[in-house]
Structures are given as structure tokens and as C-alpha cells.
Amino acid sequence: xxxxxxxxxxxxxxxxxxxxxxxxxxxPERSAQRxxxxxxxxSADPAAxxxxxxxxxxxxxxxxxxxxxxxxxxxSTPLAMTAYELSQRDPERLRLFVDVDERGxxxxxxxxxxxSGRPAAIICTSGTAVAxxxxxxxxxxxxxxxxxxxxxxxxxxxxxxxxPQTCDQLKAYGDHVRAFRQMLLPSxxxxxxRFARQSAREGVIAALGEEGIFHDEPRIxxxxxxxxxxxxxxxxxxxxxxxxxxxxxxTGRRFSEAVGMMHPRASFGMQEAGRIAxxxxxxxxxxxxxxxxxxxxxxxxxxxxxAEAFQLPLLADPLSGLRCFDNACVIDNYDSVIExxxxxxxxxxxxxxxxxxxxxxxxxxTQMAAASGVVQVVVDPLETRDxxxxxxxxxxxxxxxxxxxxxxxxxxxxxxxxxxAEQCAFAEAWAAANDGARERIAGVAVGAPESDATxxxxxxxxxxxxxxxxxxxxxxxxxxxxxxxxxxxxxxxxEKRLTVLCNRGLNGIDGTLxxxxxxxxxxxxxxxxTGDLTLLHDLNALALQRELRVQRDAGGAAPSIVIVLLNxxxxxxxxxxxxxxxxxxxxRLFLTPQDVNFEAAAQAFAVPYRRTETLGAxxxxxxxxxxxxxISLIEVPVPLVGLKERYAPYW
Numbered sequence: 071x072x073x074x075x076x077x078x079x080x081x082x083x084x085x086x087x088x089x090x091x092x093x094x095x096x097x098p099e100r101s102a103q104r105x106x107x108x109x110x111x112x113s114a115d116p117a118a119x120x121x122x123x124x125x126x127x128x129x130x131x132x133x134x135x136x137x138x139x140x141x142x143x144x145x146s147t148p149l150a151m152t153a154y155e156l157s158q159r160d161p162e163r164l165r166l167f168v169d170v171d172e173r174g175x176x177x178x179x180x181x182x183x184x185x186s187g188r189p190a191a192i193i194c195t196s197g198t199a200v201a202x203x204x205x206x207x208x209x210x211x212x213x214x215x216x217x218x219x220x221x222x223x224x225x226x227x228x229x230x231x232x233x234p235q236t237c238d239q240l241k242a243y244g245d246h247v248r249a250f251r252q253m254l255l256p257s258x259x260x261x262x263x264r265f266a267r268q269s270a271r272e273g274v275i276a277a278l279g280e281e282g283i284f285h286d287e288p289r290i291x292x293x294x295x296x297x298x299x300x301x302x303x304x305x306x307x308x309x310x311x312x313x314x315x316x317x318x319x320x321t322g323r324r325f326s327e328a329v330g331m332m333h334p335r336a337s338f339g340m341q342e343a344g345r346i347a348x349x350x351x352x353x354x355x356x357x358x359x360x361x362x363x364x365x366x367x368x369x370x371x372x373x374x375x376x377a378e379a380f381q382l383p384l385l386a387d388p389l390s391g392l393r394c395f396d397n398a399c400v401i402d403n404y405d406s407v408i409e410x411x412x413x414x415x416x417x418x419x420x421x422x423x424x425x426x427x428x429x430x431x432x433x434x435x436t437q438m439a440a441a442s443g444v445v446q447v448v449v450d451p452l453e454t455r456d457x458x459x460x461x462x463x464x465x466x467x468x469x470x471x472x473x474x475x476x477x478x479x480x481x482x483x484x485x486x487x488x489x490x491a492e493q494c495a496f497a498e499a500w501a502a503a504n505d506g507a508r509e510r511i512a513g514v515a516v517g518a519p520e521s522d523a524t525x526x527x528x529x530x531x532x533x534x535x536x537x538x539x540x541x542x543x544x545x546x547x548x549x550x551x552x553x554x555x556x557x558x559x560x561x562x563x564x565e566k567r568l569t570v571l572c573n574r575g576l577n578g579i580d581g582t583l584x585x586x587x588x589x590x591x592x593x594x595x596x597x598x599x600t601g602d603l604t605l606l607h608d609l610n611a612l613a614l615q616r617e618l619r620v621q622r623d624a625g626g627a628a629p630s631i632v633i634v635l636l637n638x639x640x641x642x643x644x645x646x647x648x649x650x651x652x653x654x655x656x657x658r659l660f661l662t663p664q665d666v667n668f669e670a671a672a673q674a675f676a677v678p679y680r681r682t683e684t685l686g687a688x689x690x691x692x693x694x695x696x697x698x699x700x701i702s703l704i705e706v707p708v709p710l711v712g713l714k715e716r717y718a719p720y721w
Contacts, residue, residue, distance in 0.1 A: 113306065114256065120311035121321050122256035123152040125263045128319040129270035131156070131163045134278075135189050135218065137591070138164060139179040141172045143195020145235065146222030147309040148256070150193050155313050165626070167591075167617060169584070172199045174611045176206030177573075177581025180215050181588025184292045184571055185545065187365060189216035189277040190588075196223045197235040200242050205580040207298045211246045212575030214362075214452070216277035216296035219247070225255060225306045239302050248297040249276035255304055263322035273299050280451040280468070288543065288592075291391030292571045293365040293427065295451060295468070338467050338475035340484050346476060347487035349445065349463070350380070354496040355422035356401075357382050358439060361389035361574055362427025362450070362469075367567065369470040370394065373426075376473035379480050381489035383500035386563070387430035388554070388570050393563040401500055402563040403507035405432040406720055412437025417499040420444060426469040428455050428574070431558045508562060511720050515685060526684045528716050529636040529708045534560040535685060536597055536634055537568070539692055544595035545569040547586035549604040550577050551643045552713070553636065557599065559720055569593065583608040583633070587618075587701070590631045595696060602637040606666055612675035618700045628699040632692065635703060638710045639663045645713045661710060668705050678702040 138157075140150045157166040169175035172194045179190040194200060200221050210217040224236040241250050251269050254262055279296035357377060363386075364370045370391045377384045377399045385404040386392035393402050401407075408414060412434050424447045429436045439446065440458040448454045449465045449472045465472055479485040489497075514531045515538075533556040540546055546568055548554045554572050561570070573585055582604050590596035622628040644650065644660035657663070672679035680691040682704060695702040709716075 114308055115258070116308055116310060116312035117315045118258035119148050119256040119305070120152065120313050120315050120318055121258040122254075122262060122266050123148055123311060124156075124318040125322045126266040126270050127152055127156050127164070128323060129267040130191065130218070130274065132323075133271055133274040135191055135274065136163070136165060136186070137167070137179070137182045137188070138191040138193060139167045139169055139175045139182070139588075140193045141169055141175045141195070141199060143199055143222065144309065145224060145305060146193050146195040146199075146220075146303075148305050148311050149220050149222055149303060151311055151313075153191075153193060156319060159319075161626075165591075167621070169614060169617065171610055171613075172202035173205060174581055174584035174608060174614075176203040176217070176219075177209075177584035177608075178588035178611075178614070180206050180210055180217055180573070180581075181547075181571075181585035182591055183210075183215045183217055183588075184213070184294065184585070185289060185569065185589035185592040187216075187289055187294065189218050189274055189296070191218040191220055193220045194222065195235070196221065196239065197237055200237075200239055204243065205578065207243050207246055207300075209573055209575045209578065209580070210298040213292070213573065214279065214294040214297050215292075215575075216279070216294060217298040218273050218277050219243070219298060219300045221300065221302050223302050223304045225304045241300075242302070243298070243300050246298070247300045248279065249273070249299045251299075251301045253301055253303045255306060258321075260322070267322055269301060273301055287366040287368055288569070289365045290367050290370060290394055290567060290569050291361070291363070291365055291389060293362045293369075293391070338465070338471050340479060342465070343476050343479040344485050346447075346465075347479075347485040349447070350422060350493075351487060352490065352492075353421040353445070354419070354493060355380075355382055355424065356420045356496075356500065357384045358423055358425040358430060358435060359384050359390040359392055359469075360387045360425065360427035360430040361572075363387075363390040363392060364470055365391065367391075367394070372470050372477065373473045374399065376477040376480075379477055380487075381494050381497040382424075383497050385430070385435060387427070387432070388548075388558050388561045389431070389572055389574060390427065391570070393561060393570070394565070394567050396563050396565045398501045399497065400563050401504045402561070403504050403511060403559075405434055405558055406507035406511060407500075407503045408432070408434040408438050410434065412439070412441060414438060415503070417496070418503060420496075422447065424449060425456075426450075429457070431554055431574070511560060512562065514560060514720065527708055529638075529706070530556050530560050530717065530720065531685055532634065532636060532688055532706050533557055533599060534562075535688060536599060536692070537561045537564075539689065540566075540568055540597050541595050541696065542566050542568075543593070544597065545571060545589055545593040547589055547596060547598045548572040549582045549598070549600035550574070550579055551601055551604065551641070553599045553601055553604070555643075556636075559717070579604040579607045581608050581611070583611040584614070587611060587614050587631060590629045591627065593629060594627075596629060596631045598631060598633045600633065600635055601642070602635060602639060602664065602666065602668070603641055603662070605633070605635055605668070606664060609671055612671065612677055612701060615675050615677055615701050622699060630695075630697050630699060631701045632695045632698075633701065633703045634692070635668060635705045636708050637668065637705055638708045638713075639665065640710045642708075642710050642713045645711050646717075663710065668703065672703045675701075679705070681705045681707075683707060
């Protein structure tokens with residue numbers, strides 16, 4: 071038997087396989103990709119890689135991307151180095167951050183995008199790195215945050231053959247992304263360059279979704295209408311691009327002037343305005359304004375002006391952006407007005423509820439909205455997000471468009487509507503109830519109602535202090551669990567402009583510190599309010615202290631981030647839930663005390679640390695650390711048990 075008979079059968083590639091410059095569909099099959107690889111050399115051309123990716127990143131920035139977060143890895147080398155090269159040549163166009171932890175990096179980018187309204191890009195290598203992005207992708211999907219995921223991958227010829235750090239990354243995030251595109255192996259022919267640029271455009275368009283346009287006005291809330299997209303880049307070796315090529319970022323550029331999107335929308339017309347006016351006529355109505363109600367001060371002003379004209383109580387969630395206005399129609403203490411189970415006093419019971427954004431943090435408000443016999447109107451350009459399944463009318467537009475058009479129609483008298491005496495009395499009743507709750511809540515910093523005791527051990531008092539002392543135009547980022555609930559209760563409306571953010575999409579604690587640090591890049595000052603389990607879950611994000619120093623040394627902004635850690639040494643929220651028990655399982659499975667030395671953790675990451683046990687000491691520490699570049703930490707010990715009793719006077 072000849073030696074050649076022992077060799078595997080050789081199969082020549084079919085001549086029908088696509089050529090190098092062929093542009094695949096958005097969702098190619100794996101077999102098709104292997105066919106493309108079959109006609110290619112196993113060696114990459116560094117000059118072609120540079121031109122292909124240079125065109126891609128140039129187009130990303132031309133369509134509005136300003137930030138990219140890189141987690142170091144080998145197979146993503148071409149992506150990371152090209153992004154770095156652009157950030158060095160033109161730092162005004164692209165700002166680059168480095169985070170060694172992919173999970174944290176994705177949440178950092180999510181915070182950047184939530185705070186800016188612009189898509190942020192993330193870059194990682196192949197394999198498990200891609201999976202580490204998954205929690206942030208899910209949060210971006212639920213919160214509609216524009217996130218562009220760029221993953222490095224092995225070339226198709228290595229797939230399914232046991233190659234190191236190689237797995238099937240096609241549609242790795244399934245239906246959780248708004249779009250997926252499998253990229254070509256880099257090539258510098260005209261068709262490939264056009265494909266690279268068009269893929270960048272399509273990525274931005276899909277990520278922005280219904281937003282479609284950037285607002286230069288600073289954001290006061292996290293309203294977004296986009297979502298995550300995923301572009302997967304296969305690379306062969308050598309991985310380092312050749313940046314000496316001419317036209318690195320100009321090749322294939324169609325026009326020299328700025329490009330982007332216009333996003334005209336059909337206006338909420340007079341006919342629709344008349345229908346809403348007829349629906350409101352003769353019925354007591356209020357607005358349930360959750361996260362997604364508005365993004366900018368301009369939008370919030372339009373919503374408040376409409377509510378004032380129509381005499382509508384605006385039940386303003388802390389993430390709505392509306393508590394920045396000290397207006398009688400802004401009802402900030404509704405959670406303290408509504409009784410358990412969503413029950414209302416008869417004079418406060420609505421007949422129509424108009425909901426902006428998602429359901430609010432307040433469970434009692436959600437229960438109120440589930441009451442039968444109430445007409446439910448949802449205003450949203452995408453979907454109802456109505457898990458109560460009570461929607462009677464869905465108006466497919468943004469809340470600001472809805473409110474602005476109705477206010478114009480009211481002012482021009484193109485609709486037959488005037489707030490009835492009953493509606494005016496209804497609004498006054500809500501304002502009076504709200505003022506009563508406010509007086510009770512405002513006393514948290516000096517003592518409990520009907521008590522001389524100070525609240526030096528009550529987290530609500532410290533949250534109240536933060537909202538009083540946080541500087542104008544700064545950001546307050548809240549963790550989930552008890553932090554956002556305390557903020558909901560003790561954040562009283564004011565004319566001070568604050569941007570209040572939280573990852574409420576899936577209510578998780580994943581990557582929360584990273585998200586806050588990402589959001590902080592848009593502000594001179596950020597305060598992050600968190601519990602101990604949430605901070606522990608993302609403790610390695612403190613390592614970004616060095617990255618912030620690198621950014622500062624390179625001439626970038628020097629934001630200050632003060633972490634206010636309300637440390638109850640466990641999961642105190644479960645002390646309020648049905649799981650509560652005197653049995654041993656309750657502490658082991660739910661309270662989960664951790665006994666972490668956060669001072670030592672802060673020291674490990676060169677983070678300035680203060681421990682305060684009284685409100686006076688907290689005031690001094692907080693005022694001292696405001697403006698300190700980078701991350702600082704104030705730890706406030708609070709009790710693990712008795713949470714329900716401590717909150718009872720305010721709820």
C-alpha cells in the first residue's frame with residue numbers, strides 16, 4: 071500500500087465559492103463562512119487589516135461614537151490597536167478606556183452610553199471574554215441603551231476543530247441584540263472597504279433605534295430608545311495592523327464633511343390630540359412618569375408645562391428627570407401617599423392613568439396602576455412594557471412629543487379641552503397629600519417622627535443628605551435593592567439640576583460600580599450610592615482608579631466619583647420580604663453577611679477612604695471628598711435587621 075493512501079482525502083475548493091471581496095449577508099451561515107475561508111490564504115495582510123479597520127472606526131466616529139472601552143486580549147489586537155491609533159491621532163473624535171475585566175468593561179461602556187445618549191463601543195477577544203459581556207448586553211437590551219459590541223474571533227478555518235480559545239460566536243447573544251453582523255476577514259479591496267463602512271453605519275443606526283439623533287444638551291435622566299448590537303470580527307495572523315499605510319482612516323470615505331442621521335418623526339397631530347382630550351374630558355387623570363419619561367432638561371420642561379396646563383399630577387419616579395423641577399404638579403412623594411397594595415384615598419383615585427416610560431420603582435404605584443376600572447394609556451415609541459396587561463390605548467411616540475403636541479394644541483385652542491373643576495380639585499388633592507408626606511420625609515435628617523432620636527444609623531437619612539449636598543449639574547448613580555428605594559423616598563424635588571441614573575432594566579447588581587464609573591465620565595462630579603453586596607459584586611472595578619489617572623495624565627477630564635457605601639453587612643432588603651424567618655436558612659441563604667474589610671480593599675486600589683458613623687461626620691467627609699479626582703469611598707455602617715421598622719414612618 072502506498073504512503074499516500076494513508077493521507078486524508080484532499081478536496082479542492084469549489085470554484086463557486088465567494089471571492090475575497092464578496093460581501094456576505096447580515097446573518098451568514100457557518101458553512102458559508104467556511105467556504106469564504108477556503109479560498110483565502112491563512113496569512114493576514116497587515117496593511118489590508120489596517121485599512122479595513124481604519125475605515126470601520128472612521129465611520130463609527132463620523133456617525134457619532136465617541137467612546138470605546140477595550141479589554142486586553144490577543145485575537146482582538148487589530149480592533150484594539152486601530153481604536154488606540156485613532157484615539158491618539160485625534161482624541162477629540164475617539165476616547166479610549168482600558169478595563170481588564172470584560173464584564174466590568176461592558177458595564178462601564180453601558181454607563182457611558184446611558185449618561186451621554188451616544189452609542190459606546192466595547193472590544194474584547196474571543197472565547198469566554200464574549201460571554202463576560204452577556205450581563206451588560208441583557209441590561210442594555212432591557213434599558214434600551216445603545217451599546218456596540220465588537221468581538222475578535224478566530225478565522226472560520228479554525229472553527230469546530232478544537233483550536234484554543236475558539237467557540238461559535240455567531241449570534242452569540244441571540245435575540246438580545248438589535249442586530250448581528252458577521253464581518254469579513256479584513257481586505258483592502260474596494261468592496262470590502264465599502265462593507266466595513268456600511269457595517270459601522272448600520273451598527274450605529276441599529277444601536278440608536280428610535281433615538282436616531284444626538285442631543286448636545288446635558289442629560290438629566292437615562293431615557294434611551296436603542297439597544298445593543300454585535301459585530302463579530304474574524305482575524306488571521308499576523309494580528310498587528312500596519313499603520314504606516316497611506317489613507318489609514320480616509321480610505322473609502324465618501325464625503326469630507328460631517329455625516330450622520332436626521333430623524334424626522336410624524337408629529338402627534340391634531341386629530342390624535344383631540345382624541346386624547348376627549349378621553350380626559352370628565353375623568354380624573356394623572357401621569358405615572360417612570361424611567362424613560364425624558365432625557366434632557368428641555369424635554370422635562372415640556373412635560374412639566376403640559377402637566378401644569380392640563381392640571382395633571384405628575385407622579386415622578388426618581389429616574390424620570392422630573393424631580394429637578396420644584397413645581398406643584400410634580401408629585402415626588404407618591405410612594406408615601408399610596409397605601410399598601412396600591413390603595414388610595416377616594417379623592418386621590420384616578421380614572422385615567424397616562425404612563426410614560428417603564429413602571430416606576432414604587433411597587434405601590436404599580437399596584438395602583440393595576441386597579442380595575444381605570445383607563446390605561448401608554449406613551450412609548452416601541453412597546454408598552456405593561457406586565458400588568460392593562461393597556462387600553464398605546465400612543466406610539468416619545469413622551470416629549472406627546473406632551474409638546476398636546477400643549478401646543480391647548481395653547482392654540484385647536485382642541486376643545488379645559489381642565490374641569492373636578493380635575494383641578496383632583497390635582498390640588500394630590501399636591502396637598504404630597505406636601506404632607508414631604509414634611510414628614512424632610513425630617514429624616516433630624517430625627518424620627520414623634521421621637522428625639524437622631525437617625526445616625528438610618529440609611530435614609532444619609533441618602534437625604536447626599537441629595538441635599540450633591541453639587542448642581544452632578545450625577546447621582548444609585549445601586550438597585552435598597553439604594554434606589556431609599557432614593558425614591560428621600561429624594562425630594564428641587565430646582566437643583568441633578569442627573570439621577572440606575573440600572574433598572576433587569577434590577578441586577580452586576581457591574582453597577584463599573585456603570586457608575588462609566589457614567590461619571592460625562593460629569594465633573596458623581597456620587598454612587600450603594601449597599602455592600604452590590605459593591606462586593608463589582609469590587610474589582612476599583613482597579614479603574616489607575617485608568618482614570620492615566621486619562622488625567624494624558625490631559626483628559628478628571629472626574630470625581632464619591633462612593634457612599636451604606637454597609638449593612640448583607641442583604642437587608644430580604645428582611646422586608648416574605649422569605650423573612652427566624653429559621654437558620656434565612657441568614658444563610660438571604661441575609662448573607664459577608665464581613666468584608668472595605669477599608670483594606672480601598673487601600674489595595676489606592677482609593678481614599680473615610681468611615682463615618684454620624685450625619686455630622688458624613689457631611690464633613692462628603693464635602694471633603696467632593697472634587698477629589700478619581701474614586702473615593704465613604705463607608706457608613708447601618709443595621710442589617712429592622713429595616714421595615716426604620717422605614718415605616720416614611721412609607
